[in-house]
Amino acid sequence: MNIFQQDTLLLEESDILYLIKKIGLKNFLNQLRNNLESGFKDFFLQKIQVPPRAEFFFPRGTMESMPAKDENYFACKIVNTHLQNPLIYRLPTIIACGVLVDGKTGFPLMLTESTILTALRTGTASAIATKHLARKDSDIIGIIGNGAQAIPQLHAISLVRDIKKVYAYDIDIEASNSFKKTVEKRFGMPVILADTEVTTRESDIVVTVTCKEKNTPPVVYNEWVKPGTHINAVGGDSPNKVELEKSLIERAKLVVDFKDQAIYEGEAQQVGKDKICSDLAYVIANPITRDEKDITIFDSVGFAMEDLVTYEMIYDLAVREKVGKQVNIASRPKFIKNLYESYFAEIQ
Ligand SMILES: NC(=O)c1ccc[n+]([C@@H]2O[C@H](COP(=O)([O-])OP(=O)(O)OC[C@H]3O[C@@H](n4cnc5c(N)ncnc54)[C@H](O)[C@@H]3O)[C@@H](O)[C@H]2O)c1
Known part of the structure; x- marks a missing residue:
């Protein structure tokens, strides 16, 4: 955990691929399976909290927000299902991005690509079920x-x-x-x-x-x-x-x-x-x-615990490998209690 980092870590598709390449896809999947199994155990022990996700319906698809928390982090994935995307827009049916937030401060630690991560964690959840059933x-x-x-x-x-x-x-x-x-x-x-x-x-x-x-x-x-x-x-x-x-x-x-x-x-x-x-x-x-x-x-309907655990794993990897870009999407005003003095002194 790196709560003293400057800004928010942005992980793009190329960063996710770099990290997976670095440890190998098979190793990544094995590590993810171990971590998700621990996540299921922690959920059983009520160390992870997950409410049912919010679903919103559009004429061409569904949007969902999937929040979850454990002792240290909050995470939320934004994901869709738009069945006609491949045919009409040449976009995937499922598109996702996610945020990992520091539970101590509420500061967003990471914004991440999540379409690839969703496919890998969903396959891994099936693997865990297959292993046990x-x-x-x-x-x-x-x-x-x-x-x-x-x-x-x-x-x-x-x-x-x-x-x-x-x-x-x-x-x-x-x-x-x-x-x-x-x-x-x-x-x-x-x-x-x-x-x-x-x-x-x-x-x-x-x-x-x-x-x-x-x-x-x-x-x-x-x-x-x-x-x-x-x-x-x-x-x-x-x-x-x-x-x-x-x-x-x-x-x-x-x-x-x-x-x-x-x-x-x-x-x-x-x-x-x-x-x-x-x-x-x-x-x-x-x-x-x-x-x-x-x-x-x-x-398997898709469980926000799986995203929380996947984001923690990818965040740790990215910090360790110094991958990703620092972006300022959560301001740190100079005068914490005075936004006008911090930002708008010159702006009418
Ligand atoms: N449970 C989870 O955690 C989770 C996570 C991600 C996606 N999903 C679901 O998985 C499904 C597939 O997602 P995807 O990203 O692979 O979509 P995709 O569009 O890439 O692939 C789905 C495939 O299903 C085929 N198909 C549609 N109806 C069919 C039928 N009756 N019989 C056989 N094939 C049929 C389509 O032709 C298409 O090739 C979606 O419904 C999505 O909502 C679930």
Whole structure:
């Protein structure tokens, strides 16, 4: 922690990439997983506080502010979901930026790029859920929705399970082709492009990470899911936007990232609070026994604790590596109690 720094540290995309390159992407993901697991434990111990996020709806998308605090810091992420962005504006569906604030003083320590960080922390949250919930011998994964989040999901999960084969489906064949090309080249795993049913039936671990519209039919149906499957449901993260058939959720052990939010934004909105088996923080603190045939679902809606912990990690790295730019976005007036004498003496 560097509370005596001059100004606010600005981390741009190039800074984030520099830091990740410096320690390596795999190491970064492993370190992030350890830190997020500690974050889940701290949330369980009530050392981290998170209110449900505020959501605002526009005709073309959703805006959210995601605050969280621990003993030393406050963080807030501003993030959207605009499904038509790639097609109309050549922008990502999900765009995010974040701020980390010193709890002692309220001074903003860091402003950061957060689109890349969101993808990495969301993949890592699925990896933690997979580590604690999926069968140990799970080695075939199905990824439904092959957009920006898809490869980070696969990469992070492949660090906790020995993935040998990948099935993939997207309504956009170009997205699937691009996914296949990168995964085969980079990770050496064979990728079979198939429809949703085959992708689901053949997989031990299924990740649903689509940007489907609200009030549309589910993506994965109960009858396709074989006993023993673990599902990370990532794309259903808003009211009336769900990816799994209701009877599938009723059949499974449902574990959510954050109860107070999942109950109206996640797959849990279909079945109500009583059907939630537990949250991930509880599972990490008190491992659940899984029967080989159990179906487990991790209902990931996006949890501000994950952003707080990710920002603390990237801030520490940036300070250590002296990366980023100092920007004066929170003034320090010369006369603390007199803004006019400090700033407007010459300005009428
Ligand atoms: N839970 C979290 O923490 C979290 C974090 C980030 C993003 N998300 C969610 O993940 C989803 C994906 O985000 P992204 O950044 O990858 O978006 P993206 O637009 O880059 O990719 C989404 C892909 O889903 C495909 N798709 C849409 N409907 C489909 C369907 N019915 N079947 C198969 N494929 C379909 C699209 O063609 C697209 O390629 C979004 O819904 C977003 O809200 C969740």
